[in-house]
Amino acid sequence: MHLALIDASLGTPHAKRNFQREVDATLTIYDANEGEMPPPIGHPEPIETEAGTVHSFDGVIISGSQSSVYDDHRSWIQTLSRWVEGAIADGLPILGVCWGHQLLAQILGGTVKGGSYELGYVQVEQEQEDPIWTNIPNPFTVFATHSDHVVAMPSDATLLASNETGVQAFRHDHVYTVQFHPEYDLQTAKAMIDSKTTLSREEVQTALDTCTDANVKAAQPTKRIFPNFLDHVERTSTPA
DSSP states (O other), X not given: OEEEEEEOSSSOSHHHHHHHHHOOSEEEEEEGGGTOOOOOTTXXXXXXXXXXXXXXXXXXXXXXXXXXXXXXXXXXXXXXXXXXXXXHHTTOOEEEETHHHHHHHHHTTOEEEEEEEEEEEEEEEEOSOOGXXXXXXXXXXXXXXXXXXXXXXXXXXXXXXXXXXXXXXXXXXXEEEESSBTTOOHHHHHHHHHTOTTSOHHHHHHHHTTOOHHHHHHHGGGGGHHHHHHHXXXXXXXXX
């Protein structure tokens, strides 16, 4: 199985390392903020990867980012949005994580706004039964780091999970999105907390205090989202 990984992070190594560890598929990685974009949907030329030549994508994963999806001064966001619009129209299965969740919400007609930080290991409630939750407990523990929120879901989207901060996951046809980070390990979690220079020392310490062995262990089942998404890709994908 061949997926495009859209790395929207601004130069950090965490996204590549975490997704390559957790996603059991061939990943062709595109550094979106560096202007790297997948070829247009339906492009006739084969794609050269480390695993060899492939002729299509079976699905797409869009990572988190330190930017905001409504940052008009970042031209790569508009370029990526146009590519994603084409992928959605083509019926390509897509999984958006954190920033990817927000980008897909915005493209599909929802609303994203800035707000208070959700930072650290948190609990999330499933709102709807769905194959994406196979073998994942309800509620579940996962790491979150974001201050932007989906404040209005796209029309025809199904709310899949939430907590006191709002929308945590939704589905729209072949598109899945999650606000949290099932791919994170403890190293990444602590690094992201320490990078929040705009927060007070007390707020940072409160988030670090959630990085316990118990929470890290409790978050492990949520990584099942990735094989569950690959099962979805297998069921629904028409290679693009």
